[in-house]
Amino acid sequence: MMSGSGNSSGAASTAGADGRHDDDAALTELLSSLMDYTPTIPDELVEHYLGRSGFNCPDLRLTRLVAVATQKFISDIASDALQHSKARVAAPIKDNKSKQPKDKRLVLTMEDLSKALREYGVNLKHPEYFADSPLTGTDPPTREE
Amino acid sequence: MESPANPNFHGAIATVSVSQICGSVGYTSVQPSALRAFSDVAIRYLLSIGRLCAASAASHNRTHCNLFDLVLSLETLSSTRGFSGGSNPTRPLLESVVLKELMAYLRIVDGIPFAKLILKERERSCSLSSSMSFAQMGMEVPVAMAHVPRWLPCFPDSWEAQKEREKEKGEEKNTVAKEVVVDGSLEGDWMEEGNKLELGFSFDPGLNLLQKRERQKVKFRIRLDSNSARGKRRKNCYLAVD
Numbered sequence: 001m002m003s004g005s006g007n008s009s010g011a012a013s014t015a016g017a018d019g020r021h022d023d024d025a026a027l028t029e030l031l032s033s034l035m036d037y038t039p040t041i042p043d044e045l046v047e048h049y050l051g052r053s054g055f056n057c058p059d060l061r062l063t064r065l066v067a068v069a070t071q072k073f074i075s076d077i078a079s080d081a082l083q084h085s086k087a088r089v090a091a092p093i094k095d096n097k098s099k100q101p102k103d104k105r106l107v108l109t110m111e112d113l114s115k116a117l118r119e120y121g122v123n124l125k126h127p128e129y130f131a132d133s134p135l136t137g138t139d140p141p142t143r144e145e
Numbered sequence: 146m147e148s149p150a151n152p153n154f155h156g157a158i159a160t161v162s163v164s165q166i167c168g169s170v171g172y173t174s175v176q177p178s179a180l181r182a183f184s185d186v187a188i189r190y191l192l193s194i195g196r197l198c199a200a201s202a203a204s205h206n207r208t209h210c211n212l213f214d215l216v217l218s219l220e221t222l223s224s225t226r227g228f229s230g231g232s233n234p235t236r237p238l239l240e241s242v243v244l245k246e247l248m249a250y251l252r253i254v255d256g257i258p259f260a261k262l263i264l265k266e267r268e269r270s271c272s273l274s275s276s277m278s279f280a281q282m283g284m285e286v287p288v289a290m291a292h293v294p295r296w297l298p299c300f301p302d303s304w305e306a307q308k309e310r311e312k313e314k315g316e317e318k319n320t321v322a323k324e325v326v327v328d329g330s331l332e333g334d335w336m337e338e339g340n341k342l343e344l345g346f347s348f349d350p351g352l353n354l355l356q357k358r359e360r361q362k363v364k365f366r367i368r369l370d371s372n373s374a375r376g377k378r379r380k381n382c383y384l385a386v387d
Binding site: 023024026027029030033034037038039040041042044045046048049050051052053054055056057058062065066068069070071072073074075077078079082105106107108109110112113117119120121122124126 | 155158159162163165166167169170171172173174175176178179180182183186187188190191192193194195196198199202208209210211212215219222225226237239240244245246247248250251254256257258259263
């Protein structure tokens, strides 16, 4: 039994070691593939903003990883906003008399963007109208004063 | 595209990048206000990553950020939506779900290069050597400044040193010019022997100029013969090199 338990612990340790090796290999592959991948956000822009915030690293692979992470973040938000816009377009039209064809062009609007960003903890509120003066919308006696 | 000197240049680049990403996702058009807000969010995300990485490195007494700092900052930013394994405080960072999602994203999505050429600012006139330390330059600190440590940048060149360098450059130009231009003085006496008129003189190049190397003197004569054949008087000039 002792030998059995020893074997099981040995097997677990080797399995753990194999798992770590696989993770290390995956990480090595990730870092090496970063130099072949061209992110949409240019390295110069990423380096500029990282430098402004105090990020200091001479390794270009980390800069590329930040660019890829940002690109993924934007891509996820854009995908969520796209789902919102598709759901809005696919909603049944109440007025059946109108023969307006469904506009198949997908436009990113502030409404869809704010709904998508809310899930990521970003509150984006778009003002409904712009007032031409601070007194617009107030009562007449207030205006006279 | 705006010029690199414009403070909104970086915002314009971010706007183009975000519009490219939106196009890759499936959008055909975008509202200008939505695009501006979206690019602002992207810039804030970049700044947040940098700030969190720098804070993580500083808390571990480091000045340079590494992969662990980056993973921690990405996990912090993903904490609003949550990620698998976030409740385990002893989780290995290199096996983070955030990193694995990035690996999967890299495998699935093809790289889209930036649409426009980025104009770079002109290189600043300050030379790299001005920011290098004494130790890096292999120089010793002046005796009068012995209290200055060697890991500090070198002192800027004084105006006296610049003047000396300009003088040296000027002397080199002059020496090069002297080697190319040959000037000399002619001294000679006209002698008339019969029908022959001989002029003997020596050519000494560079009498008026300072020379670093001495040149060999060249002597030659110009003879003037008068030919009275056929009743005509001709004068022929001959050059003979001795």
